[in-house]
Amino acid sequence: MLREPITVDPRLVEEIVMREEAEFRRRTPRSHEIHERAKKSMPAGVSSSFQAVPPYPLFISHAQGSHIWDYDGNEYADFHLGFGSLLVGHAHPLLVEALRDQLGKGSLYSLPGPDTVFLAEEMVRRFAPIEQVRFCNSGTEATMDALRVARAHVGRDKVVKIEGSYHGHHDTLLMSTKPSAADAGPADHPNTVPASQGIPGDVKNNTIIVPYNDPQALDRVLTEHAGEVAAVIIEPVMMNIGIVLPDENYLVSIREITLRHGVLLIFDEVKTGVTVAPGGITEIYPVQPDLICLAKSIGGGMPIGAFGGREELMRHITNWEVLHLGTFNGNPMSSRAALVTLTRVLIPEAHTHAHDLSKQLAASYTGIIEEFDMPMHVVQIGAKGCAMFSYPRARDYRTAWWHVDMRLSYAYWLFLANRGILFPPGLDDQWTISIQHTQADIDHHTHVFSQFVKELTR
Numbered sequence: 001m002l003r004e005p006i007t008v009d010p011r012l013v014e015e016i017v018m019r020e021e022a023e024f025r026r027r028t029p030r031s032h033e034i035h036e037r038a039k040k041s042m043p044a045g046v047s048s049s050f051q052a053v054p055p056y057p058l059f060i061s062h063a064q065g066s067h068i069w070d071y072d073g074n075e076y077a078d079f080h081l082g083f084g085s086l087l088v089g090h091a092h093p094l095l096v097e098a099l100r101d102q103l104g105k106g107s108l109y110s111l112p113g114p115d116t117v118f119l120a121e122e123m124v125r126r127f128a129p130i131e132q133v134r135f136c137n138s139g140t141e142a143t144m145d146a147l148r149v150a151r152a153h154v155g156r157d158k159v160v161k162i163e164g165s166y167h168g169h170h171d172t173l174l175m176s177t178k179p180s181a182a183d184a185g186p187a188d189h190p191n192t193v194p195a196s197q198g199i200p201g202d203v204k205n206n207t208i209i210v211p212y213n214d215p216q217a218l219d220r221v222l223t224e225h226a227g228e229v230a231a232v233i234i235e236p237v238m239m240n241i242g243i244v245l246p247d248e249n250y251l252v253s254i255r256e257i258t259l260r261h262g263v264l265l266i267f268d269e270v271k272t273g274v275t276v277a278p279g280g281i282t283e284i285y286p287v288q289p290d291l292i293c294l295a296k297s298i299g300g301g302m303p304i305g306a307f308g309g310r311e312e313l314m315r316h317i318t319n320w321e322v323l324h325l326g327t328f329n330g331n332p333m334s335s336r337a338a339l340v341t342l343t344r345v346l347i348p349e350a351h352t353h354a355h356d357l358s359k360q361l362a363a364s365y366t367g368i369i370e371e372f373d374m375p376m377h378v379v380q381i382g383a384k385g386c387a388m389f390s391y392p393r394a395r396d397y398r399t400a401w402w403h404v405d406m407r408l409s410y411a412y413w414l415f416l417a418n419r420g421i422l423f424p425p426g427l428d429d430q431w432t433i434s435i436q437h438t439q440a441d442i443d444h445h446t447h448v449f450s451q452f453v454k455e456l457t458r
């Protein structure tokens with residue numbers, strides 16, 4: 001049954017934002033100072049525009065375990081964890097030891113080494129859809145390369161992507177990541193909206209947008225574009241608008257639909273990968289995509305990406321029909337880090353520890369939200385979770401994003417940061433609980449969140 005949430009007074013939210021922003025500035029003058037300096041030599045003062053957040057980015061000095069310290073010496077329990085890339089936490093002793101050892105033996109050969117082979121074997125063992133895998137350096141490369149394999153295999157150019165999904169910053173998929181209501185078009189037939197300037201105008205003609213959790217829309221689009229579409233790429237759980245879970249049977253339905261239309265299905269597991277379950281989404285949902293893409297947490301904090309699937313598809317690379325290249329692909333530092341991460345650090349008990357704490361945090365959030373009738377809901381899966389700043393439960397991009405109170409979410413981020421809880425900025429992301437988080441981290445986080453809600457309802 002739906003509850004009736006309260007309406008949060010926007011004047012109160014504004015008052016909290018003003019006060020917390022002033023406090024943030026008081027606590028972090030050195031971040032501000034170096035950001036001012038950085039803006040002269042780097043656009044927006046950062047290396048990825050995702051880091052350019054108001055009032056200015058926190059600059060970091062070091063991190064250890066589940067904690068991170070900013071340039072002013074403030075300590076935070078880290079729930080950001082490199083946008084979910086550090087399920088292992090920071091500076092895990094096994095990784096420090098392994099990477100020190102590897103650095104002493106050379107950091108790059110651009111010739112293959114045995115660790116990459118052992119890593120590939122572990123990927124085949126862990127991830128059910130993978131018979132063969134290739135490594136690259138980021139999630140962006142993984143989805144770009146997987147698309148190339150899919151297009152070559154099917155012999156068609158068009159791809160279907162979900163409105164509001166993010167798959168990295170290459171041209172084909174940098175479409176309709178956060179389209180505005182003015183641009184997005186009808187809900188069942190969304191426009192393809194480039195998210196950046198500088199993408200050639202005709203690229204968007206090859207990317208078709210459908211809403212999440214709407215199998216009929218996918219079926220219709222594949223019928224309208226019969227014989228034109230190579231692949232459907234999807235975040236099986238949407239994790240770039242907070243978290244939106246698939247309806248029961250949605251993933252099974254789109255598998256059936258793509259098979260019926262002779263179209264490949266690609267799961268982008270860059271975020272879900274090892275964080276939702278040791279073997280990713282296909283361990284939770286009864287569905288097998290043709291290809292999967294991985295990155296982030298498989299690398300234990302080192303840059304790595306991977307894509308893989310059935311041998312019959314990956315054979316296009318073996319046969320030199322599809323070029324997959326990269327100086328740093330399978331480099332010894334990333335390969336060693338990922339190998340140690342997957343075989344020695346992310347053991348079953350470690351996954352269980354992170355999942356249990358994540359479940360506990362979600363239960364506490366839910367209790368607080370329900371006690372105070374906040375206009376929010378909580379979503380959690382594995383080590384990931386978040387409060388969605390919308391109510392009722394979101395089912396797709398439009399219900400998740402267009403209903404969000406952005407000021408409230410900004411107040412939340414500042415309030416947490418000022419009390420030693422670092423959350424990913426913006427509402428795109430969610431918490432990641434690392435295997436090094438402690439009960440004390442969860443208790444502190446819960447306490448701060450309840451303080452925030454009490455303030456809002458005072």
Ligand SMILES: Cc1ncc(COP(=O)(O)O)c(C=O)c1O
Nearest residue numbers: 138139140166167168270271295
């Ligand atoms: C689902 C998903 N795919 C791909 C990417 C791109 O990964 P990277 O930032 O490593 O290029 C991201 C990044 O956040 C992502 O969330």
